[in-house]
Amino acid sequence: MVLTSSKDEIDVRDFVLNKRNGVKGLVDFITLNTLPSPYIQPPHERFTSEKIIPSQVPVIDVSDWLDPRVPREICDAAAKLGVFQIVNHGIAPEELKAVIAAARGFFDLPADERKRYWKGSSMSETAWLTTSFTPYKESVLEWRDFFKFQYPREGHDFATTWPSLCKEQVIHHFERIKPITKKILNILINNLNSVVDESNEDALIGTMRMNFNYYPECPEPNLAIGTGRHTDINTLTLLIQEDGVLSSLYGRASEHEDKWVDVPPIPGAIVVNVGDVLQILSNGKYKSVEHCVLVHKSCSRISVPIFYGPVDDTVIEPLPEVLENNEVARYRKIVYSSNYLKDVLGRPHDGKKTIGSIKLP
Numbered sequence: 001m002v003l004t005s006s007k008d009e010i011d012v013r014d015f016v017l018n019k020r021n022g023v024k025g026l027v028d029f030i031t032l033n034t035l036p037s038p039y040i041q042p043p044h045e046r047f048t049s050e051k052i053i054p055s056q057v058p059v060i061d062v063s064d065w066l067d068p069r070v071p072r073e074i075c076d077a078a079a080k081l082g083v084f085q086i087v088n089h090g091i092a093p094e095e096l097k098a099v100i101a102a103a104r105g106f107f108d109l110p111a112d113e114r115k116r117y118w119k120g121s122s123m124s125e126t127a128w129l130t131t132s133f134t135p136y137k138e139s140v141l142e143w144r145d146f147f148k149f150q151y152p153r154e155g156h157d158f159a160t161t162w163p164s165l166c167k168e169q170v171i172h173h174f175e176r177i178k179p180i181t182k183k184i185l186n187i188l189i190n191n192l193n194s195v196v197d198e199s200n201e202d203a204l205i206g207t208m209r210m211n212f213n214y215y216p217e218c219p220e221p222n223l224a225i226g227t228g229r230h231t232d233i234n235t236l237t238l239l240i241q242e243d244g245v246l247s248s249l250y251g252r253a254s255e256h257e258d259k260w261v262d263v264p265p266i267p268g269a270i271v272v273n274v275g276d277v278l279q280i281l282s283n284g285k286y287k288s289v290e291h292c293v294l295v296h297k298s299c300s301r302i303s304v305p306i307f308y309g310p311v312d313d314t315v316i317e318p319l320p321e322v323l324e325n326n327e328v329a330r331y332r333k334i335v336y337s338s339n340y341l342k343d344v345l346g347r348p349h350d351g352k353k354t355i356g357s358i359k360l361p
């Protein structure tokens, strides 16, 4: 099938969304010589090479967590940029590659198999496939599909409905990454003169969700965006990206300028993103990094983030330990999920607007 321009908009949205083909289906079944109009970003959202600064986010060697350099570098990176990579964390590169391969395996399934998991009618209550971010609300779609897994806190049958070709790798990956997340969280919270213990762990990282993000090759990558500018609303995100592909993930270098710093794929590395919850708890000492993803003409790409966040109905506000010396709270109190989460998940990606909306004057 070849698309012609005038009917583009209706045909493409219908094919991708209502017919549940996703953007993967679009590139697999339709000859695309140009970018279909629903994906063309307005000029100010397009990424150009002048926006990229010639440096990378810090890469922190965590082979010895007890070395005082490790907490220093982690806290520094969380305060300055809100994103860094860790290496020598104890998970072998082959294990991470197996997770990426499992994700590729899912997207390589026949289209009809994938469709059985489409959001809204997924055969699993804890895993579903969708495209873009909030596709029915976005004026321009993002060039990605993603498969989301929710790791329930209770029950053991939750994975029986997950695709058999990736279920084991997903469970294994959730379990392997959690202890590393705890170590990083401990470091960041201790540095705020507070502690993580049984009483508050769930309020910080009690929920875990994983994405298989899939970005197909794109006919006109300069006009499109893979994932639009956003911050992660949760506490911490630990992400692995496929290596051997071009740089795609970028973090905003400064709040006031449209300049972006590369988070290049490094074999075996894990990317760590500070989320909105940590920015609020730290009263702005840590930055939840605004980030976005570019796409390419010559290659598709997989990334697999795990989002750690508070359990439902957790009250999030600057920590009392941080406000001890008469520091003024910069964010108002929110109830996670019942207003904050709903607010974000129902809207297109929009930079730092969500956390901006709770900033006190």
Ligand SMILES: O=C(O)CCC(=O)C(=O)O
Binding pocket: 211, 213, 227, 232, 239, 241, 248, 249, 291, 293, 302, 303, 305
């Ligand atoms: O694909 C990536 O590298 C980042 C994806 C991302 O930011 C997200 O899923 O929240």
Ligand SMILES: [Fe+2]
Binding pocket: 230, 231, 232, 291
């Ligand atoms: Fe993100």
